[in-house]
Amino acid sequence: MLDIKLIRTNPDQARAGLAKRGVEELVDDLLHLDQERRDRLTTVENLKNKRNVVSKEVGRLKAAKSDATELINEMKQVNEEIKKLDREIKDVEEKINNMLLSIPNLPQEDVPVGKDEKENVEIRQWGKPREFAFEPKPHWELGEELDILDFDRGAKLSGARFTVLKGFGARLERALINFMLDLHINEHGYTEIFPPFLVNQECMVGTGQLPKFEEDMFKVNPEGYFLIPTAEVPVTNLHREEILEAKDLPKKYVAYTACFRAEAGAAGRDTRGLIRQHQFNKVELVKLTTPENSYQEHEALVRDAEEVLKRLGLPYRTVLLSSGDMGFSASKCYDLEVWLPSYGVYREISSCSNFEDFQARRANIRFRPEPDAKPDFVHTLNGSGLAIGRTVAAILENYQEEDGTVTIPEALVPYMGGITVIK
């Protein structure tokens, strides 16, 4: 959510930022409604002051056994007016709020302006895609042949975009979760969180999934709960409506959760394999920082996520998203893309965003810069560290042998109970 005060005092900055995302015309509507709200507010507050003063006077008169009928009648009139104005203010505020909740974040200065992913900028590459002496198979073929991925039974149990992991497939999934958690906890200094997978609506508004993207979410039947699309939601919302101490920042959290996405609008895309599932596992990094430190914390977070790919020996590249490809809440976002031999392309495996105070304002997460200072909004950041299903796909494809077996990356062997090959 953008700051209405920023829009009020600096409308051109808001216009310029939103122009990069093609929604700048909303600024004038907002300014108009804001003015309307403040005019009415001033009027009604004066009336309320009058009511407070007169009511005390009534009390005094009654105590003195004097007649207060005239004042009481006068206040009845005033009350009618207050009620009317209060209603109007409430309506305007609701409009303003709904607009603010639907306006995307402003991109940072160094975000490339562009329409879509074609205008993303590659920042760096790591590792060399392996030269195969044979035709590399897609991970779903490898998985089925090794009897570790069962797409048909996933479909039988649940439907399309659900997969059953079996034997070393299940073990590999679990090994990756533990490997990533351990790395981030022990070497990168994150605190592990295991949050609920169902959250209430306030959380979803807080991180920006609602109100705009409800159709992407799974809603649960006894009303009021949503399945989380990412651990970002519960973990960022841990500190919703709180005021943190500056000395406790940055907060660095890592969480494994399952993630649930309706994938509305993705029909027909990535229908085979593990790339796009309704349910998938992810280890997520979340940071809450002061505004001054958020940019360097963002870079560090990207490095923490990259380290996972390095340890696993998976070639990847880091891409800075253009303004058009960035998510709704982000002010700046790097994607990590892993090499998938069967596709012959780099595919997104992690998305690392700085939201600045956009989510913090929605979720009302603040900190006190100095012991007695006014609270200010924190900056929130997060990134996958990494998406487990896509990592499994990448390992199967990059580490496959001609005979259809898959070598286990060295870093993972201890987590796989010592086995070095899936065959």
Add this chain to the structure above:
RNA sequence: GGAGAGAUACCCAAGUCGGCUGAAGGGGACGGUUUGCUAAACCGUUAGUAGGAGCAAUCCUAGCGAGGGUUCGAAUCCCUCUCUCUCCGCCA
């Protein structure tokens, strides 16, 4: 699911019959006096927050779990909801 109790400021807690109660009294924290130092004692300070007006000093509005209602006036009366706790039942 059944029965009950509760939610007031940093914490505990009072709040009478609705009216100088935006909140008694403790504790804690902070400041001071005393002291060689510490402790003790004594004195003092201690809503935070959001919003609005103003160049500013400052003023105003909201706020006693949340949302409504009654009333000239609500922490106090009425309704709805949320959460916490106790007991019983059920359950991994």
